[in-house]
Amino acid sequence: MNIHNILVAGSYEKEFQEQLPAETSQSFRFKQDNDITEEDLSWADAYVGFKPCRGFRLADLKWVHSFNAGVNNYLEIDGWKEYEILLTRTVCSFGQRISEYCLSYVLRDLQYHHYFEGKQREKKWAPKTPQMVKDQTIVIFGTGEIGQEAAKVFSSLGATVYGVSQSGRQKEYFHKVAKTSSAGTLAAQADWIISTLPLTKETNKLFDRTFFSHLNGAAFINVGRGHTVDEQALIEALNSRKVRFAVLDVLETEPLPETSGLWERDDIVITPHISAVTELNEAIACFLDTLKRIKNNDAIPNRVDVMKGY
The missing domain is CATH 3.40.50.720 (NAD(P)-binding Rossmann-like Domain)
Known part of the structure; x- marks a missing residue:
C-alpha cells in the first residue's frame, strides 16, 4: 500500500x-x-x-x-x-495505565482504606486485618493487550486470574480462558469482575440482568466501554448485593448528567474516563x-x- x-x-x-x-x-x-x-x-x-x-x-x-x-x-x-x-x-501504555487503575481500587478495598479513614475521623483505634491479592479470584472480560497486561499484574501478585473472550483461546497470564457464552460459571466464582471489552454488537449490554444474576457479591470494574453495561441491571444487582460495589470509568452517557442517581450511591465509584488517557x-x-x-x-x-x- x-x-x-x-x-x-x-x-x-x-x-x-x-x-x-x-x-x-x-x-x-x-x-x-x-x-x-x-x-x-x-x-x-x-x-x-x-x-x-x-x-x-x-x-x-x-x-x-x-x-x-x-x-x-x-x-x-x-x-x-x-x-x-x-x-x-x-x-x-494503555495496558499499564488501566492495570494500575484497577489495582489501585482492588488494593483500596482489600486494605480497608474507607474503613480506616472513617475510624480516623472518629479517633478510634480499631484494628482490622487487610486481605491479600493472592487470595482473590479475578475474572477479566477481554483478553487482548489491555486484558493481558491486567492479568499479568494481578497474577504476579498471586491472584487466580481467569479470562473471558469470544473465542475462548488460551492466553498467557490467565489460569484459564472461557468463551463469553459460558462465562456464568466463572463469574459465580469471582471476587472481582473487570471489563476491558470494546463495544461491538456482541458486547452491547453484555452485562445485563442475566449476567449479574450469576454473581455472588463480586466487585465490578468497567474500564472498557459504557454501553457494554445495562446500568439499570447493575443498579438492581447492587441493591440485591449480587454486586458488592462498582467502579465505573466509562458510562452509557458521558459526561454523566448531574441528574443521574449514580452520583449519589456509596457503592459506586465514578471516574471521568481517565483510566487510559x-x-x-x-x-x-x-x-x-x-x-x-x-x-x-x-x-x-x-x-x-x-x-x-x-
Missing part, C-alpha cells in the same frame, strides 16, 4: 515535527475537525485522528488510524467492507510505527478486524 497524503484531524503539526524523520516521502495536512473539507478528504490517502470529522467518508481513503484504543466511533461509518480500507488503532506523543509514535510497517509490508499488530470491531 502506497501512502502519500496524510490528513491529520487536529492542530498537532509541532508534535508531529518533533517525531517525524528528517526525510519523509509523505505530505501532511493538519486541520481541526470542523475545518476539514471535502477537498481535504479527496486529497488524503490516510486519515488520522481521535474521531471522524464532520462529513467523514471512506471512498477516497486507503487507511484510517485512530488515536484511541477504541474504534467504535469510526465503525459507525458505513463502507468498511465495501472499500477494504485498513483501520488501525493506538496501542501504547491517550498521551499525544505516544499516539503519534504508534502512528509513525504503523506507517513504517505499512511501507515495509510488515505485520501490523494494531490492525482492527472491522467485522469483529477490535
Whole structure:
C-alpha cells in the first residue's frame, strides 16, 4: 500500500515535527475537525485522528488510524467492507495505565482504606486485618493487550486470574480462558469482575440482568466501554448485593448528567474516563510505527478486524 497524503484531524503539526524523520516521502495536512473539507478528504490517502470529522467518508481513503484504543466511533461509518480500507488503532501504555487503575481500587478495598479513614475521623483505634491479592479470584472480560497486561499484574501478585473472550483461546497470564457464552460459571466464582471489552454488537449490554444474576457479591470494574453495561441491571444487582460495589470509568452517557442517581450511591465509584488517557506523543509514535510497517509490508499488530470491531 502506497501512502502519500496524510490528513491529520487536529492542530498537532509541532508534535508531529518533533517525531517525524528528517526525510519523509509523505505530505501532511493538519486541520481541526470542523475545518476539514471535502477537498481535504479527496486529497488524503490516510486519515488520522481521535474521531471522524464532520462529513467523514471512506471512498477516497486507503487507511484510517485512530488515536484511541477504541474504534467504535469510526465503525459507525458505513463502507468498511465495501472499500477494504485498513483501520488501525493506538496501542501504547494503555495496558499499564488501566492495570494500575484497577489495582489501585482492588488494593483500596482489600486494605480497608474507607474503613480506616472513617475510624480516623472518629479517633478510634480499631484494628482490622487487610486481605491479600493472592487470595482473590479475578475474572477479566477481554483478553487482548489491555486484558493481558491486567492479568499479568494481578497474577504476579498471586491472584487466580481467569479470562473471558469470544473465542475462548488460551492466553498467557490467565489460569484459564472461557468463551463469553459460558462465562456464568466463572463469574459465580469471582471476587472481582473487570471489563476491558470494546463495544461491538456482541458486547452491547453484555452485562445485563442475566449476567449479574450469576454473581455472588463480586466487585465490578468497567474500564472498557459504557454501553457494554445495562446500568439499570447493575443498579438492581447492587441493591440485591449480587454486586458488592462498582467502579465505573466509562458510562452509557458521558459526561454523566448531574441528574443521574449514580452520583449519589456509596457503592459506586465514578471516574471521568481517565483510566487510559491517550498521551499525544505516544499516539503519534504508534502512528509513525504503523506507517513504517505499512511501507515495509510488515505485520501490523494494531490492525482492527472491522467485522469483529477490535
